[in-house]
Amino acid sequence: MVFVVKNIVEYLELLTVLAWKNVTLRYKQAYLGIAWAVVKPLTLMLIFTLVKSFVGIDSGNIAYPLLTFAALIPWIFFQESASEGVRSVVGNANLIKKIYFPREIFPITAVVTKLVELGINFIILAGLMIWFQFIPSMYMLWVPIIIFYTILAALSIAFAGAAINVYYRDMGTALPVLLSLLMYAYPVIYPLQLVKDKLLEQQAAGEWSNLLYTLYTLNPLAGIIEAFQSVVLRNQLPDLTAMVPGIILVAILLPLSYAFFKRAESYFADVI
């Protein structure tokens, strides 16, 4: 771990420049430029709001568009940084074959690049908050910690995925599809509270309820989205019980994923 951090510090400049390149390139010849970054969460938010008017979803005392947008922000950040991270090594094949620097720079850069788009989405969120006359609280200070945790969760997938993608390109194609499908399993459209009520309060699945809830929260995103909504909109601390299973999973997966990446790394140039 110390070694990893040392590497990142040593190559911080390269990381910044590569991230800057990714951002510049994506929007270089587009008239709307970086404004495109907000298109996806905004449209999804509108669709969900539309759907919600047909199927009642209890959003509590918070305006539904705000609630769902606050869920989409960490979710889209996670989904895109994981997908982008998985494709990052193959996408830089020309560099892999010509120049050496620690290969983990590529997945990390891909994730860091997404931070820029995340920042833009925060501006939209601020706009929405003004529109719905919502006053944020001190709990907002939790946001950087939650985002950092999201980065770690995304990297757990990105490292192993990027290495597999070098050998089998199926990975890079399958993962984004898989992740978009999984969106419906996460509390993006509905608040986590609904699941909690159903399973923990009403024991809807009988004796399996508690286990099912733990399994559900084993997915780090469940905790992340809930925590994000809590600190930004509900002015309360994150629900730690919903986060712990996910944190344990990431703490196990991330080192494994990284070790797998480092083992595969030596053959990238030969196979890619």
Added chain:
Amino acid sequence: MPIIEVNHVTKEYQLGQLQSLKTTAFNQWRRLTGQPIEERAPFKALDDVNFSIEPGEVVGIIGHNGAGKSTLLKLLANISKPSSGSITVKGKVAPLIEVGAGLVGDLTGRENIYLNGAILGISKVQIKRKFDDIVGFAELEDFIDTPIKRYSSGMQVRLGFSIATSVESDILIVDEVLAVGDLTFQQKCMERMESLIKREGRTVIIVGHNIRQLERICSRVMLLDHGHVSQDGSPRKVCGIFFREAQERTLARHTHLEGEITSQQGTSSIRVKKIELINEKGERSEGTGMHEPLTVHVSFECDKPMVRPEFVVGLHTSDFVHVLSVSNALPDIRPNLEAGSHQVICRLSDIPLRPFSYSLRLALLDQYRQMLWYAENIMPVLVTAGRYDVTKLPEVGLVDVPTTWHFHSVDDGSSNTQNN
């Protein structure tokens, strides 16, 4: 204390396609259940390579295609790992494996300098300091804020070379990039390389096919052959061996120069059937000695009568420097020829060329200088030192001219003359 140590390094590649997921899973199953699996024979790109390089050495690596040169560079640059053996490199390596690796078309020249600099490990402060130098050397002052996808390929390569040679590293690894751009820029590149090597005392490893360039700038040359280091020593010795081997391979390819020789240009009314080289003693040979005669016999058939035809016989180097050309037009010996078979004999009475391997060129033209038959690189012509002592010849130069030397002592007026 060597800066680079390579111990028993072997690099194997699997031949053929990457296995599909199905085959991999299937093989894994067979392995687990103890059944035999189909192993594909690996290809050894490098086979038990050992050497060490001291700081400040300039090492050239030569060898035919597929000898393992680029694989070796990739291992030294840490881009790929050896299958077995170990490589120890002490110091920062700047790989110039391909000029312009990592240049991005959509970014401007300025942006690319910062990007590529960061990729090559130059800090932002250093790039800022060297920015004007880099742009100046690449001669791109007017275009630096234009996306480089609008650059000509020469401009891109110039930019790449300029950035890459600005890296401050202990070891420079270069792959066939010395000759980039137009002639003037090539000259500049060579000067830059030589200044990096001689004045800054960097350790350099160069792979290339331009043997003469390597011979000039290297202090040591290694010859790779099918993954082994077959020669390692002074540039002159190793390059000489490499030339001889290349020569032998070419000769082997040109054993039969009888039967129709294909023309590369011209009409089909002429067919050249046989070309022979005859030396001073009147024997068929593969060449002659310096300042000795060489006779070229050409047998050909023509369908139509030829009025005052012109024959041009020439010699060129393997990189097509045409060092010598003679024609029957100058002495004006141009008889009319009937349709049918003919032989023309051209005697070059004194070959003024230094020992080297040249190639034969032949052209047949009609009286209006229309090309009837033309071919170059027809067969190798080997010029040996002949009656001269090869060790006393200067190291460079293609042409030898009879000379006279005078040494005067200026103050007392007496002269000391020696003729050669």
